[in-house]
Amino acid sequence: MFLSYSIQGYAIVSSDGMIADADAMMPDALKLDADQRFFEREMDCADAVVHGRRSHEGHPNSHIRRRLVLTRKVAAIAPDPDYPNSLLWNADGASLRQACAALGLQSGTVAVLGGPETYRMFLEIGYDAFHLTRAGKVKLPGGMPVFAQTRSGQSPEDVLCEHGLAPGPVRILDEVNAVTLVSWRPKERLRE
Ligand SMILES: NC(=O)c1ccc[n+]([C@@H]2O[C@H](COP(=O)([O-])OP(=O)(O)OC[C@H]3O[C@@H](n4cnc5c(N)ncnc54)[C@H](OP(=O)(O)O)[C@@H]3O)[C@@H](O)[C@H]2O)c1
Numbered sequence: 001m002f003l004s005y006s007i008q009g010y011a012i013v014s015s016d017g018m019i020a021d022a023d024a025m026m027p028d029a030l031k032l033d034a035d036q037r038f039f040e041r042e043m044d045c046a047d048a049v050v051h052g053r054r055s056h057e058g059h060p061n062s063h064i065r066r067r068l069v070l071t072r073k074v075a076a077i078a079p080d081p082d083y084p085n086s087l088l089w090n091a092d093g094a095s096l097r098q099a100c101a102a103l104g105l106q107s108g109t110v111a112v113l114g115g116p117e118t119y120r121m122f123l124e125i126g127y128d129a130f131h132l133t134r135a136g137k138v139k140l141p142g143g144m145p146v147f148a149q150t151r152s153g154q155s156p157e158d159v160l161c162e163h164g165l166a167p168g169p170v171r172i173l174d175e176v177n178a179v180t181l182v183s184w185r186p187k188e189r190l191r192e
Pocket of ligand 1: 012013020055056089118121
């Protein structure tokens with residue numbers, strides 16, 4: 001928990017741990033109904049979402065959600081010309097607390113939607129949970145790892161473990177497409 005916010009991360013990865021292909025695009029093969037249903041249910045409980053400038057959400061209720069779009073094109077916090085409920089945020093110029101306050105959010109659930117730089121930055125802030133979906137039949141050789149600065153051969157699970165998170169049980173979202181979900185939470189919290 002960061003101050004009074006619950007920080008929840010969400011990613012879907014290929015069997016080889018990638019969130020996007022070698023051209024840095026998220027392929028349709030990763031857009032799987034079972035994960036989309038899980039994701040939409042979760043988003044309906046989020047008070048705000050955060051993502052990098054090249055990510056988007058593309059769900060029916062996206063336009064009504066409070067949103068922070070990370071970009072270095074602004075100094076700190078600025079209105080988003082495209083969406084009324086969204087703000088542009090440069091994390092070097094304003095803290096998460098300041099950005100949330102600018103959205104009118106003093107507490108609540110903040111959903112972190114990626115991509116790699118965004119997921120990495122929130123590793124340092126601290127996740128209350130990171131929900132990692134794996135599409136077991138999709139491979140993205142040479143693709144984009146979940147976390148920026150991932151070392152060669154390091155899986156997203158290795159990175160989460162290194163940052164003090166531990167896995168919960170494996171949930172099967174779609175047996176035919178081998179889609180599984182594991183929610184990672186801070187180890188100390190699991191012992192409480
Ligand atoms: N499979 C999945 O679950 C999943 C999830 C999310 C994204 N993706 C895919 O991953 C790819 C990359 O997404 P992305 O480019 O949005 O990821 P990203 O690496 O988080 O964001 C990159 C951009 O966000 C801004 N940014 C990042 N960190 C910042 C910081 N600390 N302060 C200020 N600005 C910051 C910068 O924008 P400026 O260049 O404007 O400065 C940077 O170029 C996309 O193809 C997306 O579809 C997949």
